[in-house]
Amino acid sequence: MPKAYIYSGFGGPEVESLADLPRPVPGPGELLVAVRAAGVNPVDWKRRAGFRPLGAPPTELPAVFGGEIAGVVERLGPDVAGFAVGDAVFGNTVGGGYAEYALLPAQLTAHKPASLSWADAATLPIAAATAYDGVLQLDLPPGATLLVTGAGGGVGVAAVQIAVSRGIHVVGTASAAKEAFVTSLGARHVAYGPGAVDRIRAVAPQGVDAVYDLVGGVALKEAAELVADRTKLISGGDRGTVAELGGFPVARQRTAAVLDALAELVTDGVLNPFVTATFPLERAGAALRAVEEGHARGKVVIEIPPRPALS
Ligand SMILES: NC(=O)c1ccc[n+]([C@@H]2O[C@H](COP(=O)([O-])OP(=O)(O)OC[C@H]3O[C@@H](n4cnc5c(N)ncnc54)[C@H](OP(=O)(O)O)[C@@H]3O)[C@@H](O)[C@H]2O)c1
Incomplete structure (x- = not known):
């Protein structure tokens, strides 16, 4: 089964673990993505500690950490337009992103330009x-x-x-x-x-x-x-x-248009997200600690190697 980094209760690092979870199934309007990079953000450990962002539904446990990813589309849910299997994409996840597979809402997802690295793309949505x-x-x-x-x-x-x-x-x-x-x-x-x-x-x-x-x-x-x-x-x-x-x-727009604009700023050399530390999924806990300590320099990113496409 695919790997995901989860929290199974609310609290400190002791509720975290690397788990085998069934591959998520894309619902209407969703993309199943093979994750290549996931951004690490303070909200990830804050949610594990019990914080619920304004407007967010109650967290169902166990929950997969993370909210911003870049990866390759593997499956299309019903009613998806504008994306195909094999597309390189990035966006805000539904249901977590420190995982080999994650779901993205197609309407809020952007295509990743070839010149934008997986790690840089994964830092843009949040x-x-x-x-x-x-x-x-x-x-x-x-x-x-x-x-x-x-x-x-x-x-x-x-x-x-x-x-x-x-x-x-x-x-x-x-x-x-x-x-x-x-x-x-x-x-x-x-x-x-x-x-x-x-x-x-x-x-x-x-x-x-x-x-x-x-x-x-x-x-x-x-x-x-x-x-x-x-x-x-x-x-x-x-x-x-x-x-x-x-x-x-800060009033968040949360649109694909903003993601496209940011990708352009990076590829034009205007914006460098400064990914200063990368970790494999197996060391997601260390990645989270690097942010939770409160003194991150630029961005911390989890990277996952390419895998064969799903048949
Ligand atoms: N509303 C949203 O949608 C949204 C989205 C993303 C983030 N956020 C929030 O925005 C905040 C920042 O997020 P982030 O991702 O940038 O966090 P981050 O990567 O952890 O960076 C925080 C930075 O603050 C510095 N710092 C710590 N104490 C400081 C102080 N007293 N004065 C000045 N700098 C200090 C830290 O390093 P040094 O101490 O070494 O300088 C670190 O570089 C968090 O509260 C996060 O939850 C909100």
Whole structure:
């Protein structure tokens, strides 16, 4: 039976295991995909810990980790148009993605250009798309100044590059160890921690026009002091605090058109998702720990070797 990395209860890493699960059967409008790469995101371990994203149905256990993949179409469910067996695709999964086989809703799935790697494609549906949606939501003109907190993580690296490509001046907070990395993305790096607000003011003496928060909590509260117009204060991960502060959660579009736009940005050399660590499916737990520790650099991806097509 195909392998999948699952959680069989809500809790810590002790509820995780690599399991043999029947191959999923595509329902109406769905594609069965042989997974070649799966992005690892904070929401994966948060769901295992019992968090339910707004609007998501209750998690049925055991559940397969993951939500963004790239792979090869193996079967078409009923009522699918625009895809054929053998197509290279990427998108947001139905029912998990750290697995040899996963399901994608065809309407929200994009074709993967040949020049886009499996690993890079697998980072676009959640991390890069969240970055893209947030930058568009802020709707800043060229020359505006944007503060991105958590600039060195999966969403942050994409948000910085997308904003810079639009002529926006970006200040990015990250650990001191990520200074060279964040600077290489085109942002002014500011180390987080005590005094961060003063350091941000020093590099942006004219103030910041918007904040895209990817850290939440205290970092978000401090960043909010810097932006008067709260329609320009958004958070990717802390809905509660951003609402208290008069700002907004990032509004996700979740369309195939956004995935196509992101693929073009990568193939045009505008966006590098910075896949900095890859793991085989057998080491999915280690991949998840690399993100759960909270200091990821760019993206962590699980890679699965090619297998013979299903007969
Ligand atoms: N709404 C959505 O659809 C959506 C989608 C994707 C992600 N999210 C959320 O957005 C947040 C970021 O996601 P991600 O994938 O980018 O996470 P990630 O890859 O784990 O990156 C988080 C980054 O924050 C840095 N960091 C930690 N503490 C910090 C602080 N106080 N100030 C500044 N940086 C700090 C970390 O490294 P250093 O400490 O080394 O700098 C790390 O690079 C998460 O809460 C996630 O759940 C939401």
